[in-house]
Every structure is written in C-alpha cells, then in structure tokens.
Amino acid sequence: MTCVVTEFHLASLCQETPFLATVELFGRIEIHGMLQDYLEAYYQFHLEKEEDLDEEELNERELKARTAFDVLVAIFAEQDCFRDENCALEFLNRATSDKDQTILQCFSAWIDELMEQHKPQDGLVHLTASTAEELNILLEPWVTTNSAVNGDGFGQAPSLWPMVRIVRVGMQSKLLRRGIIISDLPG
8 A cells, every 4th residue: 555645657758767656755844743643543543531521522632643653663664663462562651741852852863764774865766667567566655554554563664655755656658658647645
C-alpha cells in the first residue's frame, strides 16, 4: 500500500534514463512539527487523563494516537528505542508532557541522521532506473510502510514516507505523451 501521492509525467527531453523519480521531502521544520503533533496525539490519549471526554472525542483521540504510534514506529524502526513494541511504548511513555523536549530532541536527531543518510539536494532525492521493477524497488522505502507496523517485527529499515511530500516519476508512455498526468493516491 502506498502512503504518498505519486505523479507520473512524461519524461523530460533531458532525462537520461527510462525512469526518473524525484522524491520531494518536507522541510525539516515541517517534519519536526509533524513529529511534535504525533507525540502530542500519543500523549493526549495514553498519558493525559482527561475526564470530560465523550465517547466520540475519546475514539478520535485513540485513532490519532494509533496513527501517531504507527508512523513513529515506521520512521524510527532502526532505533533501539523502537526495536519492539514494548521498547517503543516504554520510550513514548517517558513523555512528561505532550511537548517533552527530551523525546522531541531524540526525534530531531534521528530525522537528521536519516536526512544525512539519504542526502537530499534542496529537499529532493533523485532515483534513476532502467526498468519499472527496478524503480519500484528503489521507491519502496519512500512510499510504503515496512512490515514492522503491520506486526511482523520491529527493528527493520525505516519507512521514509512520513518525510515525503510527493513523488514525481518521469517516464515514456503513449498516454503521458498526450499531456496527461497520472496520480497514484495513498491507499
């Protein structure tokens, strides 16, 4: 299942390979803001005791907390604190507030490590491939969730999609020559 919008465009005239994917990342400030939102959602459901919530509000908080947990596990799967579900819960349950600076600093450092590993240039990562199959393999960590979140074990390679704004793929196609752009939406 893809987690990022992917657009398919006609290859540009200067494209040297049959397939070129441009992965556009969110900026660091946006990513850090999202991570803060995920910590807040997790904290508000699991650690903040709010007595006056009706069932609908409680269900909404629970859904946001589950999403937050799944995203954090996906992106930080390689970190020792996320090597298994118990470790991830233990780490997140250390939060003293929904803006716990110690946890947010860990998130920031880990995001910085991921950025350093993948070395985006001006917020873009370019992937080239000779075949569609090769491109799919290269794109997988950028657009899908690994099996860690699906219950098959933690400690795998991180899923990078939470950092991705959009993916644009340039390729040759009769349909795309008509000026059509095809979008693959998450789901």
